[in-house]
Amino acid sequence: MEENETVVNHKDLDEETLFVVSQTFKALSDPTRIRILNLLFLKEYSVNDIAENLHLRQSTVSHQLRFLKNLRLVKYRRAGTTLYYSHDDAHVMNMLKETIDHACHH
Numbered sequence: 001m002e003e004n005e006t007v008v009n010h011k012d013l014d015e016e017t018l019f020v021v022s023q024t025f026k027a028l029s030d031p032t033r034i035r036i037l038n039l040l041f042l043k044e045y046s047v048n049d050i051a052e053n054l055h056l057r058q059s060t061v062s063h064q065l066r067f068l069k070n071l072r073l074v075k076y077r078r079a080g081t082t083l084y085y086s087h088d089d090a091h092v093m094n095m096l097k098e099t100i101d102h103a104c105h106h
Contacts, residue, residue, distance in 0.1 A: 020071075020085075024073070033068060036064055040085060043086070046082050046085070047085070
């Protein structure tokens, strides 16, 4: 084992940590949420722009964004009456990118 590797002992995982980890994986287990996060990887989009780019209903996008926002995976800024969403967790976005890269090599 190299010096900078960290071993996570199961005793170190409290109930809250386990819950957050499981909810994060739940978020990444849904194809629509993966598509939304992938779109938000490089720039922010409004709900309408996300719906248009991904050919989804606005209500579907809003529902998924609410789920992702509650997990702090996306954030938004308001410009007038429009909300612009962007990703809010570089760790999860990098994990998603690595997983997509892995899937593309098979």
